Amino acid sequence: MSPFFFYSFATILILASLAVVLARNPLYNVLALVVAIFSLSCLFVLLEAFFVGMILLLVYAGAVLVFFLFVVMCLNLNTVSLASDAQRRFRWLGTVVGLMFASSFCLAFKSFIKAQTMEASTIRGTIETIGKILFTDYLLPFELTSLLLLIAIFGIVSLAQGALSTGKNVENS
Amino acid sequence: MITLGSYLTLSGIIFSIGLVGVMTSRNVLKVLLSLELLLAASNVSFVAFSKFNGDYAGQLIVFFVILVAAAEVAIGLAIIVLMYRRLSTIQADELRTMKW
Numbered sequence: 631m632s633p634f635f636f637y638s639f640a641t642i643l644i645l646a647s648l649a650v651v652l653a654r655n656p657l658y659n660v661l662a663l664v665v666a667i668f669s670l671s672c673l674f675v676l677l678e679a680f681f682v683g684m685i686l687l688l689v690y691a692g693a694v695l696v697f698f699l700f701v702v703m704c705l706n707l708n709t710v711s712l713a714s715d716a717q718r719r720f721r722w723l724g725t726v727v728g729l730m731f732a733s734s735f736c737l738a739f740k741s742f743i744k745a746q747t748m749e750a751s752t753i754r755g756t757i758e759t760i761g762k763i764l765f766t767d768y769l770l771p772f773e774l775t776s777l778l779l780l781i782a783i784f785g786i787v788s789l790a791q792g793a794l795s796t797g798k799n800v801e802n803s
Numbered sequence: 804m805i806t807l808g809s810y811l812t813l814s815g816i817i818f819s820i821g822l823v824g825v826m827t828s829r830n831v832l833k834v835l836l837s838l839e840l841l842l843a844a845s846n847v848s849f850v851a852f853s854k855f856n857g858d859y860a861g862q863l864i865v866f867f868v869i870l871v872a873a874a875e876v877a878i879g880l881a882i883i884v885l886m887y888r889r890l891s892t893i894q895a896d897e898l899r900t901m902k903w
Contacts, residue, residue, distance in 0.1 A: 636805045640813050647817050647840050651824035651833075659836050670843055677810075677854045682862045682869075686846070689869055694839075694876050701880045702832065705887050721827040728823030735815030739808050751857030763859050764866070775870045782874035789881045793888060 635676055642669040660698045667691045679755035810851035818844035831886065831893045835879045842872050 646669065649662035667690045674683030753759075764772055817840060824837030846865045853861025883893055890897050 633805050636809065640809075643813070644816055644820070647820045647843075650836055650840060651820055651828070656830065656832050659833055663836055663839060666840070666843065670847065673810075673813075673847065674850055677850050679850045679853065679862050679865075682846075682850060682865045685866060685869060689873060690839075694873055697876065697880060698832075698836070701884060704884070705832075705893065724826035725823055727826065728819050731822055732815060732819035735819065736812060739811045739815060742808070742811070750855055753854065753857050753859065755853070755859065755862045759859060760862060760866070763863060768863050771867060775867060778871065778874055782877055785878050786881045789878075789885060793885055 632676060636673070639669045639672045639676070642666075643673070656702045657699070660695060660702055663698075664691050664695050667695065678753070681755050681757050681760045807851055807855045811848055814844045814848040814851070817847065829894050829896055831883055831895050834895065835876065835883070839872065839876070842868055 643666055646662045646666035650659050650666060653659050653662060667686060671683040671686040671691075674680075674686060821837045821840030821844060824840065825834055828834055828837065846868055849861040849865050849868070851861075853859060853865075886898070887893050
C-alpha cells in the first residue's frame, strides 16, 4: 500500500514542480507550487512526520502561497516577453547545468544506498513528541526565530516607508 | 520497497528542477518560487533522514526552515512590489543600476 502512495505522490510532486518552472503564466506557477506543497505534505505523512506535514500545509500552502497569489494579482502581469537569442542561450546553459547536477545527485545516492541499507525506525513526529523536544532541547533556537521574524517585520516596514517617502517626492516634483 | 534512497532521489530531482528554474527564469517572482522548490527538496531529505535514523532533529530543522522561508518570502515579495512600482516590470534584466 505504501509504495503505491509514495510513487503517486512523488509523480504529482515532480510534475507540479516542472509546472512551476515551465508554465508561462505566473498565476499557474503559484498554483502549481500549491499542488507541489500539498503532495509534499502527503509524503511527510507517509514518513509519519505528522506535525511537520500539517505545518507545511497550513503555513506554506495556506499563508505563504496565498501571499504570493495576492502579489501576482496585484501586479497585473499579463504581458509575456519573448526571449532574445542571448536569453535562449542562457536558458540552454542552465538546463545543461541542472541535468549534470541531477545525474551527479543520482550517482551519489546510489553509492550511498549500496554502502548502507537502513531500516525505517518507528518514530512518529506527532505534536506531543515534537513539542516536547521543541520546548526543551531546542528552546533557544525556537526563541531566536521570533527575533528573526521581528527583523523581517522591521525590514518590510522600512521598505514600505521608503516607498511612501519616494511616492511623496514624486507627487511634489 | 521504499528505501531512504527513493526519498533522496526524489529530493535530488526536485532540487535539480528548482535549480534549473532559478538559473533560467528572468521573472523575479519565478526565481523566488523556484527557491521555494529548493527549500522543499531539502525538507524532503531532512524528514527522510529523520525517519530512517530515528532522530527527531531532522523534523525540527524542517520546522525552522519553514519559519525562515516565511520571513524570506515576506521580504522578497516586498522588494518585488517596490521594483514593480519603480520599473513597471519584474524582469531581472531590467535591474541594471546599483543605486536608485
